[in-house]
Amino acid sequence: MIHLKGKYVMPHWKDPRWTLLAFLLTYAILAIGSPTFTRTPAQFFAAVGTCIGLDFLLITFYKRVKLVPLSGFIAAMGTFLLTDSPEVWPYFLVAALSILSKHFIVMNGKHVFNPNNFGVVVAVLFCSDQVMSEPGRWGGHAVSAALISMFGLFCVYRAKKLVLSLTYTSIFFLGVLLRAEIFNANVMRVMAPMTGAGFHLFIFYMISDPATTPSNKKHQFIFAVLLASLDTYMRYSQIKYAPFFSLFILCALYSAVRAPLKDAPAPMFERQLAS
Amino acid sequence: MKTKILLLKRLLGVFVALGIFVGAWLMDRPKPALADIQSLPFQITEVSQQTGAIHTHKTFPARPGFSHVEKFVVSDTAMVSVVDYDNDGWPDIFANSAATESQSSLFHNNKDGTFTEVSKQAGLAIFDPTFSFLGGYFFDYDNDGNKDIMIIGRREKIRIFKNQGNGTFKPSLIIQVGVEDSDRAPLAALVPAFIDFNNDGFMDFIVANKWGSGMPNSLVDATNGGLVFVFKNIEGRRFEHVPDNLGMNHKGFTRSIATYDLRGTGRADVWFANDFSPDKLYLNNGDGTFKNSSGSILSHNFSRNGMNTDVADLENDGHPVTFVSHIFEKAYRPAGNTMWKWIEGDQFQEIARERGVAKCGWAWGGKFIDLDNNGFLDLVVGNGFISANKNKNYWYALSVLSGADRSVTGSPTNWPPIGDASLAGYQQSCVFYNDGTGHFTDVVKATGMMGDISDERGIAVIDYLNNGSQSLVVANQAQALKLYRVDQRDSNNKWIGFKLIGGKKNRDAFGAKMKVLLENGKQLSRQLQTLNGFGSQSDDRLHFGLGSEPAIKSIQLTWSSGKTQEFSGSQYALGQYHTIGEVQ
Numbered sequence: 109m110i111h112l113k114g115k116y117v118m119p120h121w122k123d124p125r126w127t128l129l130a131f132l133l134t135y136a137i138l139a140i141g142s143p144t145f146t147r148t149p150a151q152f153f154a155a156v157g158t159c160i161g162l163d164f165l166l167i168t169f170y171k172r173v174k175l176v177p178l179s180g181f182i183a184a185m186g187t188f189l190l191t192d193s194p195e196v197w198p199y200f201l202v203a204a205l206s207i208l209s210k211h212f213i214v215m216n217g218k219h220v221f222n223p224n225n226f227g228v229v230v231a232v233l234f235c236s237d238q239v240m241s242e243p244g245r246w247g248g249h250a251v252s253a254a255l256i257s258m259f260g261l262f263c264v265y266r267a268k269k270l271v272l273s274l275t276y277t278s279i280f281f282l283g284v285l286l287r288a289e290i291f292n293a294n295v296m297r298v299m300a301p302m303t304g305a306g307f308h309l310f311i312f313y314m315i316s317d318p319a320t321t322p323s324n325k326k327h328q329f330i331f332a333v334l335l336a337s338l339d340t341y342m343r344y345s346q347i348k349y350a351p352f353f354s355l356f357i358l359c360a361l362y363s364a365v366r367a368p369l370k371d372a373p374a375p376m377f378e379r380q381l382a383s
Numbered sequence: 384m385k386t387k388i389l390l391l392k393r394l395l396g397v398f399v400a401l402g403i404f405v406g407a408w409l410m411d412r413p414k415p416a417l418a419d420i421q422s423l424p425f426q427i428t429e430v431s432q433q434t435g436a437i438h439t440h441k442t443f444p445a446r447p448g449f450s451h452v453e454k455f456v457v458s459d460t461a462m463v464s465v466v467d468y469d470n471d472g473w474p475d476i477f478a479n480s481a482a483t484e485s486q487s488s489l490f491h492n493n494k495d496g497t498f499t500e501v502s503k504q505a506g507l508a509i510f511d512p513t514f515s516f517l518g519g520y521f522f523d524y525d526n527d528g529n530k531d532i533m534i535i536g537r538r539e540k541i542r543i544f545k546n547q548g549n550g551t552f553k554p555s556l557i558i559q560v561g562v563e564d565s566d567r568a569p570l571a572a573l574v575p576a577f578i579d580f581n582n583d584g585f586m587d588f589i590v591a592n593k594w595g596s597g598m599p600n601s602l603v604d605a606t607n608g609g610l611v612f613v614f615k616n617i618e619g620r621r622f623e624h625v626p627d628n629l630g631m632n633h634k635g636f637t638r639s640i641a642t643y644d645l646r647g648t649g650r651a652d653v654w655f656a657n658d659f660s661p662d663k664l665y666l667n668n669g670d671g672t673f674k675n676s677s678g679s680i681l682s683h684n685f686s687r688n689g690m691n692t693d694v695a696d697l698e699n700d701g702h703p704v705t706f707v708s709h710i711f712e713k714a715y716r717p718a719g720n721t722m723w724k725w726i727e728g729d730q731f732q733e734i735a736r737e738r739g740v741a742k743c744g745w746a747w748g749g750k751f752i753d754l755d756n757n758g759f760l761d762l763v764v765g766n767g768f769i770s771a772n773k774n775k776n777y778w779y780a781l782s783v784l785s786g787a788d789r790s791v792t793g794s795p796t797n798w799p800p801i802g803d804a805s806l807a808g809y810q811q812s813c814v815f816y817n818d819g820t821g822h823f824t825d826v827v828k829a830t831g832m833m834g835d836i837s838d839e840r841g842i843a844v845i846d847y848l849n850n851g852s853q854s855l856v857v858a859n860q861a862q863a864l865k866l867y868r869v870d871q872r873d874s875n876n877k878w879i880g881f882k883l884i885g886g887k888k889n890r891d892a893f894g895a896k897m898k899v900l901l902e903n904g905k906q907l908s909r910q911l912q913t914l915n916g917f918g919s920q921s922d923d924r925l926h927f928g929l930g931s932e933p934a935i936k937s938i939q940l941t942w943s944s945g946k947t948q949e950f951s952g953s954q955y956a957l958g959q960y961h962t963i964g965e966v967q
Contacts, residue, residue, distance in 0.1 A: 143661065143678075144604040146685045194685040194718040194736065236714040237742065243786030248601045250788040297797045303788035346779035348714055 118176040124266035124318075125178050131259045132185035132313065139189060145245045151199045152188050158203035159184035166211045183207060186224030189309070191231065192242040198235060202227035220363040222317045222355060229356045232349055241349065243306025253305040260312020269316035272328040276311055277302075279336035287344065301343075310351050320359045324371045334358060423816070424755040424872050427830040427855075431866045434847075435498045436490050436856070438864040441482035443515055443537075449569045451800035452598070454769050455777075456569035457481075459593065459638065459747075461840040461858035462918030466521040466530050467492075468505070469550045472882070472960070474845050474922050476856055477507070477532075478864050479516045487516045488864075491550075496848055506544065506552045507532070520920050522577050522586050522913065525619030526890045531555070533588070535573050541590065558622050560590055560612050568594040568609065569795070576640035577893060577913035578651050579943065580629060581671045584888020585616035586913070591637035591655060599636055600793030602785045603687040605659035607793055608635040629673050631655075633663050639917045641692035643910060644894060645725050647701050649945060651894055656689030656707050656917075666729055676729040684733065685718035686710070691917035695751040695760050696908040698821060702726065703910070704734070708746035708764055708917070712807060715778050720746055720764070739823040740764075740815050745807035748842035748917045752853050754816065754869055756876035756928030758907060762815040762823060763832075765839025765857055769801075770808030777806040809836040812857075837862045841918030846926065851878035851958060853926055858918060877933035877957045881925045883911060885942065886965040891923070894943035899927050902934035902952075924960055933957055 119125065139145040140152060163180025167173060187203045206227035210219045213226070231239045246252055264273045281302070288295040301307050315321060315335065322328045335358045342350030431437060440461040445453035460481040465474050473492035480487050489505050490498035502508045507519070518535035525531070529546035536542065545555035560573060573590040580587050592609020599605035611631045614622040635657040642651040650667035657663060664680050665673035686709035696703045704724045711719030719741035723731040735741040744766030751760040769777070780799040784792045791797050812832045815823035827833050837859035844853050848868075855867040879899070883892035893913040900906050909925045929935070935952030942948075942965050955961050 143681050144601075192685075192717075194741075232714060236717070237711075238717050240714055240717050242603070245603060246786075248604070248787065248789040248792060250790070253788065293799075294796055296791055296794075297799060300783050300787035300791050300797060303791050304786035306786045343783075346776070348779060348782055 116174045116176065119178045123178070124263065125182060127266055128263050128313065129178065129182050129185065131263060132182060132189065135256075136185050136188050139245075146192075146194075147188065148196070150196050151191075151193075154196050154199035155187040155191075155203045156181070156184040158200050159187060159207055162204060162207040163210075166207065170211070179210070180207060183210070183223045183227075186314070187227060190224055190228050190241050191239060192245060193239045195238055198231060198239045201235070202231045202239070205230050215363045216367045218363070218366070219319060221359045222314060222320045225314060225352055225355050225359070229349070229352050232352070241306075241352070243301075243304050246305035246309075248304065250303055253303065253308050256305050256308045257312060260308060260316075264312055264316045267316050267318050268323065269318070269321065269328065271325045272321055272332045273311045273316055275329050275332035276315060276336045279333050280340060283336060283340035287340070307351075315355055320362070322362065322366075322369075322371045324369070327369060327371050331358060331362060422872065423826060423829050424757065424876070425852075426870050426872060427754075427814070427832050428868050428870065429831055429835065429865055430868045431864060434496060434866055434868075435493075435500070436476060436864060436866045438478045438488040438490075438500075439480070440478070440858060440861055440864070441480045441485040442861045443482045446569060449795055452569075452795060452798045454771070454801050455798075455806070456594070456598075458769055458838070458860050459840065459918075460515075460517050460570075460572065461860045461862075462518050463841045463843050463856050463858040463864065464520055464920035465843045465845040465856065465922045466920065467923075468521065468530050468532075468546060470529065470548075473849060474847055474924075476843075476845065476847075476864075476866075477519050477521075478856075478858055479519055481515050481517055481537075483515055484512055485516075487519065492847055494849075498847075501550070505550060517572050518575070518918065520575055520577075520914055522588075522893075523890045524586055524616060526585065526885075526888055527619075528884075528890055530891075533575055535575060537571060539571060539573075541573065541575070556621060558614060568592070568596060569598065570594045574637050574640055575914065576642050576653070577891075578642040578653065579616075579889060579894070580613070580651075580667075580673075581615065582650070582943070583616075583618075584885075584944065585619055586889065586891065586893065587614060587616045588622070589613050589631065589640060589642075589653065591635060591640060593638065594636060595634055597793045598795050598798055599659040600789035602659055602781065602792065604661070605636060605793075606634065606789070608633075608637070608657070608660065610634055611637075611655070629665075629671070630675060631663075631665055631673060633675075633677075635660060635663060638690045639692045641694050641705060641915060642913055643694040643703065643705070644896070645694065645703055645705070646728075649941075649943075654692050654694075654705055654707075656692045658688050658690065660687060662689045662707060664731075674729075679729040680723060680731050680733075684721065686716070686721050688716065689721075690747050691749045691764075693750055693916045694910075694912065696910065697724075697751070697760055697817075699906050699908045701908065705731075706735075706740070706749055706751070706762060708743070708749045710745045710807070711742045712745065712778065715782060719743060720749070738821060739825075740813075743813040743825075744810040746813075747840045748857070748919050750842050750844050750855070750916055750919070750921065752844050752855065752869075753926065753928035754814075754853070755871060756851060756878045756930070757819070758905070758928050758930040759817040759819050761817045762813075763842060763855060764813040764815065765842050766812055767808055767810035767836065767838040769804075769806040770836065770838050771805045772803040773805055773809065775802065775804035777801050777804040781806075808838065811836060812839060832867060835865065837865065842916060843919040844921040846880070846922055846924070849960060851880065851926070851928075853922070875931040877929045877931070879927050879929065879933075879935070879955060879957050880960040882923075882960055882962045883925065883940075883942075884962065884964045886944070886967050889943055892942065892965065895925075896941045897925050898939040899929075900936045900939070900952075901929070901932070902936050903932050905930075929957065 163177035206223035209226040339354040476490040489502040515537035521530040534542040543556040544552035595608035613625040655663040691708040722735040749764040
């Protein structure tokens with residue numbers, strides 16, 4: 109924790125979330141400049157303003173600390189990159205839902221859902237004629253998927269979630285082979301999602317959220333196996349947003365057993381605040 | 384105390400979340416529908432059987448390698464054209480049938496509200512067992528005063544049949560289009576547009592490809608579409624390929640091309656509605672060259688399934704709007720149709736959502752039409768892609784492909800078999816009624832189009848009764864053609880119409896502009912379009928609904944040659960079509 113002037117405090121520069129933010133911000137800037145991504149500066153500022161503003165206000169109000177809202181900034185990037193809508197207001201909505209879920213849907217002092225996952229799931233469930241999450245916007249280049257994975261590996265390594273991400277990928281791939289074998293389908297056809305950037309963003313930037321997934325490596329393995337299995341089943345059932353819904357369900361289940369498992373220490377900044 | 388604070392904190396969270404939900408719901412809630420009003424000022428009735436306009440479109444098998452996605456790749460071939468091919472002053476109808484050895488139909492208008500099928504007599508029946516009739520569009524390429532037909536087949540050849548002036552057509556020209564990778568395309572089909580790009584008075588044409596090599600390699604930014612070709616009309620004798628295609632060298636999965644003077648320069652600009660990628664816009668430099676201004680319609684363009692282009696000066700202010708139909712589907716395609724209003728220079732503003740025309744369905748043909756002759760153009764849009772097994776849906780398969788690498792998406796083998804699944808099937812049309820403020824409301828429920836869940840494609844406007852009520856003829860994919868008669872309930876609204884005949888050149892008068900100035904200060908503006916919309920060509924007479932206060936002060940006419948003519952309103956009686964020839 110770094111204390112700044114005027115009673116402001118900032119997460120320590122060693123906090124792995126800074127790295128995550130740097131990558132996500134880079135993607136967001138590239139997204140605004142890309143004609144295929146169809147994001148506008150207004151949508152960017154709607155997401156950033158809402159996430160940062162709301163996160164700062166709620167932390168100030170409830171924790172009595174003027175914390176630089178790094179977590180809110182990351183949620184803003186997630187909101188901006190994951191939400192696909194021709195309007196601006198869904199970015200306010202998803203951003204607000206993300207931050208509110210972080211502060212108000214808590215169990216044993218820890219938030220239950222990955223904030224962005226919660227925001228997107230609620231938005232696509234209740235506003236599906238205005239909001240979607242379209243992985244095709246990432247351009248469909250394996251190179252971009254590879255770059256995202258490379259940087260993502262670095263992020264999950266720093267966040268100590270390598271087991272989680274890699275196990276999920278492995279189990280998902282096994283599911284692909286299984287489905288291809290059972291249904292005599294073209295492997296590439298079943299594997300198609302793995303070749304896109306959206307899949308890699310999910311495994312390296314969303315499910316690796318330190319606060320809502322296990323820290324213990326054994327628990328990470330179990331969590332990832334369950335998540336990939338549920339995801340595969342939902343995809344088999346042709347449920348759109350299967351990964352988002354799977355993570356939503358798993359996070360809820362995990363929060364219920366987190367206390368007995370004595371897993372997942374509070375995120376770094378919360379520990380720092382407590383101290 | 385701590386528990387109370389915690390409780391208050393939770394309560395606050397619940398209230399804020401509820402507020403957000405209610406806010407989102409209010410923003411998303413459908414507007415009160417005008418369809419609830421019992422009596423619209425017009426009524427629409429399906430009259431195909433009683434008028435004799437009986438025709439069924441048939442399709443054909445996919446090429447080898449695409450049979451598992453056959454319905455996806457061959458389901459956009461139904462078209463309809465309205466043409467007065469025998470110059471008797473009554474519009475006739477041409478509708479295609481794509482299957483080899485099936486028959487396309489030419490319906491001659493009997494002038495009594497019925498039609499007679501005359502394709503064999505006219506020489507437009509089956510040509511040979513290997514031919515698929517994918518499109519027939521009419522223009523007078525040799526300026527002899529008779530509408531000839533451009534026939535689009537399944538391969539790279541364009542045929543032109545000359546209208547001999549006696550109600551028959553005779554093969555005249557075969558134009559070879561060098562379609563790249565045509566053997567790898569699921570369907571080698573062309574989309575034409577007429578344009579006199581060099582202003583020599585002979586109608587040239589542009590053709591784009593519906594498909595490229597393989598399946599689209601992206602569903603939002605495909606780069607493997609087909610090329611564009613421009614052909615120059617050599618004084619009505621032959622057509623020559625323009626080597627650089629006037630700079631229109633993009634690749635696209637083009638579904639429709641609009642040629643229209645979007646900026647009042649006197650020269651036609653070109654708008655390509657592309658599926659699987661952004662539209663392309665080329666603005667006319669005025670010297671026979673074009674500037675690629677596609678970037679000006681990229682910002683805030685979320686839709687990537689351009690199917691149809693229709694253009695009209697909706698607000699009669701010299702700033703026309705281009706309507707491009709797209710796909711709207713909850714959870715999969717929330718953006719829907721686009722409507723672009725020209726502002727100035729190369730600036731266009733997207734206004735579909737604020738005007739209420741964005742949300743429709745898997746939209747195809749769309750036409751501006753003044754349904755009640757009140758002077759405000761309404762908009763009718765046809766919907767529906769593949770109506771098959773209602774319990775099976777192909778949307779999920781599409782969404783999976785959407786997130787994959789280009790090499791995966793572009794290969795047909797990676798597309799799951801569509802089988803008997805539906806894809807945006809059984810959809811209603813949209814009848815967007817203009818309330819006079821520029822806002823549209825879908826009133827289909829109050830019309831005779833309600834209940835028609837055909838897979839609609841090309842839509843053309845036709846006043847087949849010559850009574851001033853513009854009706855609609857709709858081509859349906861692998862289904863029967865539908866003729867919808869529009870009748871006026873409010874007889875106070877008047878109308879006037881004009882058939883324009885160019886001078887020795889550009890006899891079609893394509894591109895001519897007319898302004899009708901009313902005594903009450905209102906001005907109505909129309910431009911004669913060459914081809915408009917997906918797979919369709921409308922009645923080529925300029926029609927003006929005048930409302931209930933129809934005193935015309937003056938009429939200004941600007942021909943595509945630049946010549947202008949002005950008439951006093953008293954010269955032309957209301958409630959009639961008038962013929963005006965270009966002054967030499």
